[in-house]
Amino acid sequence: MLRIRFTDRDLALTRVAPAADMSAELSLSLHLLATRRPESRLGKWHEQLGRRWKPRSAMLFDLFAA
Numbered sequence: 389m390l391r392i393r394f395t396d397r398d399l400a401l402t403r404v405a406p407a408a409d410m411s412a413e414l415s416l417s418l419h420l421l422a423t424r425r426p427e428s429r430l431g432k433w434h435e436q437l438g439r440r441w442k443p444r445s446a447m448l449f450d451l452f453a454a
Contacts, residue, residue: 390416418448 394402420430421437 414448422449 421434
C-alpha cells in the first residue's frame, strides 16, 4: 500500500490535478501487480487480470523501474 504523510505546510501547498495522469495510474497498477501480497484486497482484480493477461503485455514492466 502506498502511504503518503502530509504536514500542515504540505497540505497548504498541495494542488489537486483536474484529472488522473494515465502514466501514474499505469505505473501504480504495475507496481501492485509486481508486489502481489496474499492479504491484498485486490485479489479479485489479480485473478481477472490473470485470465486476460497477454505475454507481450509484460513489456510494460520494462518501462517502469521497481
